[in-house]
Amino acid sequence: MKFKLTDALFYFRKGLIINIMRTFIFLFCTAIFGFSPANLFSQNVKVVINADKTVTVDEVFDIIKQQTNYTFIYQEDLFKKLPKVHLKKGKIRVNELLQASFPSKDFNFSFTNGNTILVKEIPAEKVVVFQSKSIEIKGIVTNAKKEPLPGVNVKVKGTNAVAQTDFDGKYTIIAPNDGILLFTFIGYKAEIIAVNNRPNINIVLAEETKQLEGVVVNTGVTVRKKELITGAVTIFRGEELRQVSTQNAVQALKSLDPSFIVLDNNLVGSNPNVLPTIEVRGQTSLTSNQVDSQFRDDPNQPLFILDGFPTTLQQVVDLDINRIASITLLKDAASTALYGSRSANGVVVIETNKPIPGKLQFSYVYNSSYEVADLSVYHLMNAEQKLEFERLSGAFYAGDGATPATQYKWDQVYNNRLADVRRGVNTYWLNEPIQMGITSGHSLSFGGGSEEFRFNLAGNYKTKSGTMKGSEHNTWGYNGSLTYKKNKLSFNNNFFVSGADNNESQYGSFETWAKASPYYPKYNENGVITRYMDGTSLPIPEKQPIIVNHAINPLYNVFLPSYDKSNDFNFTNNFAINYDVNSHIRTTGAISVSQLNTYATTFVSPDDTQFINNIATEKGTYNRNEISRKKWEANLGGTYSNVFNNVHSLNYTIRASGREAKNTAYGTDLIGFPSGVQGIPEFAFGYKPNGKPSSLSELVRSVDLTNQVNYAYDKRFLFDFTQTMSGATNFGTNKKYSPYWGIGFGWNLNNEFKMNEDIVNILKVRANIGQTGNQNLVGYASYDVYAYDPNTNIFGAGLGISQIANPNLEPQRTKDLSLGLDLAMFRNRLTATFGAYRRQTSPQIVAIDLAASTGVTAYPLNVGYLTTRGLEIKINYNFIYDLRNNFIWGVGLMSASGDNKLGGFNNALSSLNDAAQKTTSLTRYYDGASSNDLWAVPSLGIDPATGREVFLKKNGQTTFTLDKKDEVVMGNSRETATGVVSTNLAYKGFSFGLFVRYSFGAERFNSALYNKVENIAKSNIFDNQDERAFTDRWTTPGQLAEFKAIGLTNATPISSRFIQKDDYVSGESIRLGYRFTDRAWLKRAGLTAFGFNALANEFFRVSSLKAERGIDYPFSRIYSISLNVSF
Amino acid sequence: MKKHLYKITFLFLVSLAAGSCSDFLEVVPQDQILESQTYSSEAGVQNVHNGLYLQLSSRSLYGQQLTMDAVEILAQQYNISGTHYQASMATYAYAEKTPKATLSGIWEKAYTTILSSNKFLESIDEHAGVISVEKANLLKGEAIAIRAMLHFDMLRLFGPIYKVAPGDPSVPYYDKPVTTSNPILPAKEVVAKVLADLDLSLSLLTKDPILTVGKYAASSAFDGNPYYAANRGQRMNYLAVKCLKARVLLYSGDKVGASTVANEVIAFTKSNQFFPWTPFLEATNAANPDRTFSSENFFSLSDYTLYTKQKDLFDSSLDDFTIYAPLLSRLTAVFESNDNDYRSLPSWKIPIVGGKTQKTFFKYEDVTDKTKLFRLQIPMLKLSEMYLIAAETAPVPADGIAFLNTLRFNRGLTNLAATAVVATEVTKEYKKEFMGEGQLFFYYKRINSATIPLGSAASGNVTMGPLQYVLPLPDSEINFQ
Structure with missing residues (x-):
């Protein structure tokens, strides 16, 4: 086909031509409708008055009627009150005659077709306003299938009056009889209805084409429709979280998303003062050899964003769960790349409740939990x-x-x-240190306001005692948010003050109690707690010929005034401005300032048994640590969004942000207290001899510049591109900036193939790839650092080099490939998400010991890589989905599996492996193996003849002597699959939920077997042990025993014998709830809703592994109730 | 207009944010001292330089292990019985836990100090101009000599018996701060590098005030700045480097060279009064004995913690399992039953407290007069060693005897018989002269003595060989080599 120049010219001229046409049409229309119709001529018809006379208005009409062909329509007697009209002889136009006949301000007249003149009385203006009066309007809101819709927002346009439909879809609202009502509901098209003086308005809301279309994803930077994004993202409403846990968001998320993993900490159990270890989609860094400081977070921990700004795990755990509006989990590069160097471990975006306009609303929630220690795992x-x-x-x-x-x-x-x-x-x-842990929490919130100005105030107070006596974690929080919106400008300020008081149990480590031998009574015959369990109170002199157990009675120290406590105080203020330049461009700016102070004090009473041999002035210790973290963050950005030709939807976001964190710590040690005093520093004899106060201060800054483009074609093809340039002080001076990016593609197959909406609602495949980073590593690795030598000499002080710089240190980069499929079928009865990922973090930053002769130790190097792969599935099916009767029953399954592989290290980590071999760690770092692999020498069991253990060497020979060189992989601590099976039932106001976790395919090193069945050294024989040390050990030749001879007190090396399968099923959450709404008695009490929930967490566990769980602090089962009142 | 105002504000803020980024990320750690801060002033440079000496006087190096502790145990100077906590060190069981930890501590600290010297030498050139070239040369000369001395002592500890196998692998040599390990070199290559460094050091130290004003006095050179001009005796000065060079030459078997250098030093001391022999009255003063013969020391380390170490190691209140003290009969044998030796009486006494029946070591005991200049010093290189080297290397035995007699005279002893065997007499003097100074073991190793007297018994010898003389490199080194 030939292309003509004129075509192109025409194309460019098209705009001009359209303008000409528009002008023409405008002029044409003005011509047609703008000119007055013919009846104007009739108005100019003149009547003849033959002589001067005075007549009534009615008579005037008669005159007109007679002389023209006009007729009049008017109320009889309308003009009775009017004064008479004086007519002069001559000709007069009809309209002039009429105007003269009655004062125009009270009447008007119009000429209509058919030569009729209509005369009306003009009602007084004030009367017009007063005529429209407020009426109560009632009605039912349903969907197209006549099912009632609860929770629909009803609003009177132009006023503050709002209402919501109840469970039966009913609403009541006061509105002017000529007002306009606005009905809005997520997933449905908004409806605007004029009241027209009707007291009863029933509305059918039309569903939007797809229900989930209305679901938006808040990434903390942008808000976008879920339908149009290509990353692996899940969103949970606050309500969903609260149905799983009354405790905190972390506990709820692990039951709701397969990739959000909370690692069991066998040492600290359910200690309320210890933070959980969290991973999203596995690890990106090796943990054991990180270059870290006191202030740096776990390098595998996701980034937490609270209301747009980063926050700490402690804050998230302590955040009142009732304040959470939604949590969004961003898991892969396409969704997290906008966080640049902080994004590799995923991002958890938390939004708290925003002020909503309307009349003042109160809500109050009371939570109460009861924790019971799980002692069934101890087999003593x-x-x-x-x-x-x-x-x-x-x-x-x-x-x-x-x-x-x-x-x-x-x-x-x-x-x-x-x-x-x-x-x-x-x-x-x-049972001595154990109590029932009680949590009792109150949270209150109230808010309201106009469309322009809204506020919300919320406060919460929670006391929590753990299952060990004296262990407490009490938190409080107060939060206020204000929003002001005027035209294109809006301001938002949110401040948050919170604190925590923590107390560690004076009963110390639970292990102490597990070690106490049962043949000792707790008290002597006089009921006195003696210092030693054998009833004595004096230390035995050294070199005693009798080695008997002279173990300390753990109860003795409990009643001393020792303590270990800390408190936190946090203040955060976030301020944001939005300005909408036009309907397509929005600019935003925000600043957040926060400070967190922690004071921790530990006092060990001088009467504690550990000081029994110290001299009087060295008994008792007091330690105080003060930590302060100040930070600010500011960002500035703009978004452009538009839809072209109804099919090309484009979004562009640019954002610059900068942040600074300044951390300081100071600690002192005092030593020596007079016997019997409380832990008050005034009583101390002095500072620790040669002790130096500990002090730390650091300043970390980083900046990001992010560009994001999202394009969707006809809601079928989706494309995302995000690019972030991050700069941070953490990395080498030569590598201050590093780029991160993510590209994602998505294809909505249901839109592409116009699938039947009754069968397939969503079918989306997505894929993305990107590069993300991790900032939780390395301090001032790029500087040569000097430190003062503690000594001096005749020349004075001296500086020694304390760190050799690695100016070329690069930040860790994670290459992330993620595939996913979203499915919703049968009008969302079946929903499913499948995800697969492969992440390679390269280079790793590892602190490596070089040859000692270089003089450099723990040198941070870029070396090796860690590849993590995994799969995750989440399926939900609602067997019953009857919204009319509010009857829903669904079953869900989620599952995750994944593992990692090391590579490229060669021999660099041999120092780590050596160090690990010296401890009881089974983790080794070899290329091609997983960092979760458990390495040990294979054991063939106990020789029945001798009671000694037989090992298998690499060359196939058997031996009695273990050689560490024969270590092979004997297991993997990661599950083949773990996840949750859940069911949810709702019927009318009643609801029920059950979440059961399963895990299989993981192996564990059973430390109870290793430490309490074998490896009982001579000095530990008198400690209580696992009963298997007595029942399952070899005693007589020929006996087939699992454990070596009972008399052997020498150390047993770690072998495969102590690695066991850990398959388990545990009850993570079970809930029963009921919610009353729209009851007469509620109204009498002035309430709008009242609900209660009963919940149990960790309520059972069946495991293939017979091991002690919770060494220092037992695990617990949690039973809670919560009451929810709104008014 | 209003619209434009917003746009302008926005652009301004963006450019401000972008423009300030480069400075924004220049963060200086607040609780640590960066090189750029340190090298910005003369005082900073001096502090880093003095840091080298503080490291030398650390417990892992000459502050303890390489003078009075590990190397003296290896030389059987103390009675380390089977129940003593240092028993495995005294029996040369280097694979045991305690010796392993001690030796790797020595190795690591030595090379950290070498790194510090190298780093200093690199940085002072990078920050040229902070101090004058003249001063910089003096400091560089010292740093190079410190580096050479440490390498040499690592060679003497961990290297082969030089006399037997000078070509055997010994230790690595570092003359630059690097983060990759240098190869382990044959012993003779290390010696060559040490000697080269010493010569380089001497060329930088030609203006050393010690040559003009002696060991304590301040010279007017170097702007009269006491850091450069005073107390040179407690720094790696020109004479100290000369002595070290003589020591190295003798260790490498170059008797002629050693003799020349030693005689140069002796000649220098004869030409002025800066390094007189310590008079009898000062050495044996009742209240303030100068037990280290301080006037004869060319280089002694200033160590403000010296008297705590004396307490920790030699105090009579320590029990038998921890104290470092020889059997009385062994000590008597060393001093050939001669109590007139100045080196014996003030330094070795039967203590009044502690219930000890043998003599304990008092060499590093504090004196009454706290203003004495010789306090808090550990001898490192001294005149008597030069006489011993001169004697040992003298081409004519009579000359050797003459040197020995000079030394003996100044220790309160009579002249040797003309028929005395120089080598035997030199050995005897090494035993007496360097107690608590860490040279005896190296002497034995240098002459490859097949047996040495056993410290834990009144009689008998330990058979010595490569297993005893050649210490194994620590794991922290061999794991990476």
Whole structure:
């Protein structure tokens, strides 16, 4: 086809031509409708008055009627009150005659077709206004299937009056009889209805083409429709979270999303003062060798964004769950790249409740939880078993060559204990530090205001005691937000003050209590707690010929005034401005300032048994640490969004942000307190000898410049591109800036193939790739740092080099590939999301020890890579979905699996491997292996003949002596699959939910077997042990036993024998709830809604692994109730 | 207009944000001192330089292990019985935990100090102009000598028996701050590098005030700044480097060279009064004995923690499992039953407290008069060693005897018989002269003595060989080599 120049010219001229045409049409229309119609001529018809006379208005009409062909329509007697009209002789136009006949301000007249003149009385203007009066309007809002819609917003246009429909779709609102009502509901098209004096208005809302179309994703930077994004993103409403946990958002998220993993910490159990370890889609960094400081977070922890600004895990855990409006999880590069160097571990975006306009609304929630320690995992010996175990272990054998007199003394100790056991002493020490943990929380919020100015105030107070006596975590928070909106400008200010008081249990580590031997009574015969469990209070002199247990009675220290407590105080203020330049361009700016102070004090009473051998002035310690973190962040950005030709939708966002964190810490140690005093520093004898106050201060800054483009074609093809340039002080001086990006593609197949909406609602495939970063690593690695030598000499002070710079250190970069599929079918009865990902973090930043002769240790190097792969699935099916009767029953399944692989390290991590071999760690770092692999020498079990362990060497030979070189991978601590099976039922006001976690395919190093069945050194024989140390160990030749001979007290090396499968099923959450609305008694009480929930968390656990869980603090089962009142 | 105002404000803020980025990320750590801060002033440079000496006097180096502790135990100077906590060190069981930790501590600290010297040498050139060239040369000369001395002592500890196998692998040599490990060199290459460094150092130290004013006095050179002009005796000065060079030459078997250098030093001391022999009255003063013969020391380390170390190691209140003290009979044998030796009486006494029956070590005990200049010093390089080197290397035995007699005279001893064997007498003097100074073990290793007297028994010897003389490199080194 030939292309003519004129075509092109025409194209460019098109705009001009259209303008000409428009002008023409305008002129044409003006010509047609703008000119007055023919009846104007009739008005100019003149009537003849033959002589001067005075007549009534009615007579005037008669004259007109007679002389023209006009007729009049008017009310009879309308003109009776009017004065008479004086007519002069001559000709007069009809309209002039009429105007003269009656005062025009009271009447008007019009000429209509058919030559009729209409005369009306003009009502007084004031009357017009007063005529429109307020009426109460009632009605039902339903969808197209006549099902009632609860929660629809009803609003009177131009006023502040709002209402919501109840469960039956009913609403009541006061509105002017000629007002306009606005009905809005997520997923439905808004409806505007004029009242027209109707007291009853029933409305059918039309569904938007797809329900989920209305769901928006708030990334903390942009707000976009979920339908149009290409990243792996999940959104949870606050309500969904609260149905799973009354405790905190972290606990709720782990039951709701497969990729949000909270790692079990076997050491700290359910200690309320210890933060959880969280990962989203696995790890990106090696944890054991990070270059970190006191202030840096776990390098695998996701970034938390609270109302647009980064926050700490502690804040998230302490955040009142009732304040949360929604949480958005961003998991892959396309969705997180806008956070640049902080995005590699995913982002958790939390939005709190925003002020909504309307009359003042109050809501109050009361939560109460009861925690019960799970002691069923402890399998300790009873008194009889314990004593027999000691005897079999040779604890009462004085040794070869001991004199009979010595042996006699040892026998005496045994016999005394035996007598006690026979007397029935069998103390259960474990319950001593245990209590029922009680949490009681109140949260109150109220808010309202006009469209222009709104506010919301919320406060919460929660006391929480753990399952160990004295362990407490009490939090409070106060929050106020104000919004002012005028035309194109809006301001928002949100401030948040919160605090926490923490107390560690004076009962110390739970392990102490598990170690106490059951044949000792808690008190002596006089009911006194003695310093030692054997009833004595004086230390035995050294070099005693009898080695007997002289263990400290753990109860003794409990009642001393020792403490370990801390408190936090946080203040945050966020201020934001939005300015809408026009309907397509919006600019935003925000600034956040916050400060967090923590004071921690520890006091150990001078009377504590640990100081028994110290001199008087060195008994008792006091330690105080003060930490302050100040930070600010500011950002500035703009968004352009437009839809061209109804099919090309384009979004462009640019944002610049900068932040600074300044952290300082100061700590001092005091030593020596007079006996019996409280832990007050005034009483101290002095500072710790040669002790230096600890001090730290650091300043970290970073900046980001982000560009994001989103394009969608006809809601079918989606394209996302995000690019962020991040700069940070953390990285090398030569590598201050580094780029991060994400590109995503999506295809809405349901729109593409116009699928039947009754069957497929959403079918979207998406893929994205990108590069994200991690800033939780490395401090001033790019500087040569000097420090003062503690000594001086004749020349004075001196500086020593404390750190050699690696100016070329690059930030860790994670290459992230993510695939996903979203499916919704049968009008959203079935929803499913599938995700697959592969993340490679390269180079890793590892602090490596170089050859000692270089003089450099822990040198931060870029070396190696870590590749994480995984799959995740989330499916939900509603068997019953009857909205009319409010009856819903659904079942959900979610599952995640993943593992990682190391590579490119060569021998760089050998120092880590050596260090690991010296501890009981089973983690090794070798190329091609996973960092979750458990390495150990394969064990063939216990030789029945000798009771010794037989190992398998790499060359296939068997041996009694373990060689660490024979280590191979004997398991993996990551689950093959873990997830949650859930069911939710709602019927009328009643609701029920059950979440059960399953996990299989993981192996664990069973430390209970290693430390409390075997490896019981001579000095530990008198501690209580796992009962298997007594029942399952080898005693006689020929016996097939799982554990080595009972008399062997030498150290057992770690072998595959202690690695066991850990498959388990646990009840994560179960809930029963009921909500009353629209009841007469509620109205009488002035309430709009009242609800209550009963919840249990971690309420059961069945595991293939018989191991002690919660070494220092037991795990607990949590039962809670919550009451919810709105008025 | 209003619209424009917003646009202008927006653009202004964006450009402000963008423009300030480069400075915004220039963050200076607040609780740490950066090189740029340090090298911005003369005082800063001096502090870094003095840091080298503080490191030398740390416990892992000459403050303890390389003078009075580990190397003296290896030389069997103390009675380390089987129950003493240092028993494994005294029995040369280097694979045991305690020696391993001690030796890797020595190794690591030595090379950290070498790194510090190298870093100093690099940085002072990078920040040229902060101090004058003349001063910089003096400081650089010292730093190079410190680097050489540490390498040499690592060679003496961990290297082969030089006399037997000078070509065997020994230790790595670092003359630049690097973050990759240098190869382990044959011993003779290390010696060559040490000697080269010493010569380089000497060329930089030609204006050393010690040559004109002695060890304490302040010269008017270097603007009279005491950091450069005073107390030169407690710095790696020109004479100290000369002595070290003589020591290195002798260790490498170059007797002629060693002899020349030692005689140069001796000649210098004869030409002026800066380094007199310590008079009897000062050495044995009842209240303030100068037990280290301080006037004869060319270089001694200033160590303000010296008297705590004396307490920690030698105090008579320590129990038998921790104290460092020889058996009385062994000590008597060393001093050939001669109590007139100045080196014996003030330094070795039966303590009044602690219930000890043997003599304990008092060399590093504080004196009554706290104004004494010789306090808080550990001898590093001294005149007597030059006499011993001169004696050992003298081409004619009679000359050797003459040197020895000079030394003996100044220690309160009579002249040797003309028939005395120089080598035997030199060994005896090494035993007496360097107690608590860490040279004896290296002497034994240098002459490859097949046996040495056992410290934990009244009689008998330990058989010495490569297993005893050649210490294994620590794991922190071999794991990476």
